[in-house]
Amino acid sequence: MTLADYRRRRGEPLVAEEHEVHAEHHPSALEYLQIGGILAVITAVEVGLYYIELDFTLLVVLLMVLSLAKFSMVVAWFMHLKFDSRLFTIAFVTGLVTAMSIFAAALATLHGQLV
């Protein structure tokens, strides 16, 4: 059984139907603008945090959380991973996780001295 057969049995669209189906599921222009507005607000909050006297560890954690939120929103909505095949997610996340693993290995090699 090919992956195409498997997807057909699961009711997932194949190439021929894919473009029409995904176009229907994509958010509207208004939703895209709303997401853009949220991204702009998060960026403003990030910059605001930079100027506030905060504990360094807390600042790093907050900035990382906000950055991750922006990253996820762009990937999920603008790049349509939320609506697309899981195979695309696997292809992308594999690269992402491998990159982070290499960084972790390099960090361990240098005895965890980041700063």
Place this chain on the structure above:
Amino acid sequence: MAVGTGHLETSTGLDNRKLLMWLFLGSECLFFGSFIAAYLLYRGRSTVGPYPEDLVDIPFTSVSAFVLLMSSVSMVLALAAIQRGNVRNLQIWLVTTAILGLAFIGGQAYEFTEFYHEGLRIDTNLYGTTFFVLTGFHGAHVTIGVLILLSLFTWSLRGGIQQKDSLNVELAGLYWHFVDIVWIVIFTLVYLVQPQ
């Protein structure tokens, strides 16, 4: 071949071009991940100045980050337009995205020039090496993205892009959004998180 679509049926049931683009973007994570990791691992280890805290201009870079973020919005609006068959709006949003991309590149060129005048070159210290290599490669990616957008725009003016060709715009969009998310990470780790 599926009737009326011009797309071959594939063993995965997915369009091979789109799958290839996602695999490429996965490999790009490794590419930029390596440079970001190198920047972080060598941060604070420069023995001579200038240091990041002497150079970084957060208000200016924040505007650049905002510009690139908004270019992602215009890019996705370009895709939404062609998926509805609206070629005119596609052209407007493609040009808007390209202009925002050029504004970002202009900002980066200005920043690099300022850093150079302040004494930071690629061989000055570890900060100079890791900073210029990381942000330089990102800028090169944005430049390639602008060229792709302008090519699509020119193509659409010649009537080469219709609703059935929306995948071409989607693929360009995936590349563009990836360049944007890389900057989201760089903006946080390289500019906002300064070692104390």
